[in-house]
Amino acid sequence: MKMDFFKYHGTGNDFIILDNRKKRIPEEDRSLFARLCNRHFGIGADGIILIQNDFSRDFYMKYYNSDGTESTMCGNGGRCAIAFAKKLGISKENKIYFRAIDGDHSGMIQDNGLISLNLIDIEINMIKIYPKYVFLNTGSPHHVLFVENIKEIDVCKQGRKIRFHKSYSSKGGVNVNFVEISGNNTLQVRTYERGVENETLSCGTGITASVIAAYETGKISINKEKNVFISTLGGKLWVSFEKKHNQYKKIYLTGSVQFVFEGWIHI
Incomplete structure (x- = not known):
């Protein structure tokens, strides 16, 4: 079977996107998705995105990690x-407008080419603040640590240890974000992603979780533009939000998206 594919990346977080509106992709073959994502023997990507028909929105987005497992929401994806x-x-x-595993989303293609994604609302009582870290779910579960000298952190070693900690085993593991605040509204973020089992160049839901965790713990404030700037290994992103009535609402993740190439592969 010949399958067409498209390769995109959002600040270095790269994806194979498949048009599955005619339901021709063998979704039950998770080993296929793992092979496609393999950077040595396949196309290479952090994950697979299936675009499917939806009864009430423009499309449905189904996301798979690079290990072939179906996953939760992916912001850059x-x-x-x-x-x-x-x-x-x-x-x-x-x-x-589209739907994903965590519900409805909307997105805006701006005149400057940047793309903004509206993420789910977050209840404040669901943000768990501990002495050494913050846990919250922005469509995917995230463990957020605030660090110094982020360039010196062994993200794979430390991230893997937390990702597989027994406290997260019932949740299917967790994504781990290391955050350094370099200015009042500037964050540097590095993320270990479950399912990829490695550091990725950027993680959209992780960046969003890091910003909200920093704001909720009083480590940053909001400027007049209500945008928080984030630097990742793959590029620059911005997060904006409103905090109202014990909720974080109107959460937007904004950054560049690049079409890389398209092709076909026999499966």
């Missing part, structure tokens, strides 16, 4: 899916 949906002509507008 969502931004790439928005760009791909525009390329397919699924929506003629610059504002696109």
Whole structure:
């Protein structure tokens, strides 16, 4: 079987995107997705995104980690899916609505080419603040640690230890974010991602979790533009939000998306 694919990345977080609106992709073959993501024997990617029909939105986004397991929401993947949906002509507008495993999302393709993704609202009582870290779910579960000298952190070694800790075993593991605050509204973030089992160049839901954790613990404030700037190994991103009535609402992740190449592969 010949399968067409498209490769995108959002600040270095890269994805193979497949148009599955005709339901021709063998979704039950998780080993196939792992092979496609393999950087030596496949196409190479942090994950697989399937674009499927949806009864109430422009499309449904289904996400798989690079190990072939179906996963929770992916922020940069969502931004790439928005760009791909525009390329397919699924929506003629610059504002696109879609569903994912965690619910409804919307996205905006801005005039400057940046793509903003609206993430789920977060209840404040669901943010768990501990002496050494913060835990919250921004569509995917995240463990956030505030550190110094982030460049010196062994993200794989330390991240893997936390990701597989017994306290997270019932949750299927956790993503681990190391955060250094270098200014009032500037964060540097490095993330160990479960399912990839490695450090990725950028993690959208992890960056968002890091910003909210920093704000909730009083480590940053909000500027007039209400944007927090984040530096990752793969590039620059921005997060904005509103805190109202014990909720974080109107959470937007904004950054660049690049179409890399398209091709076909026999499976």
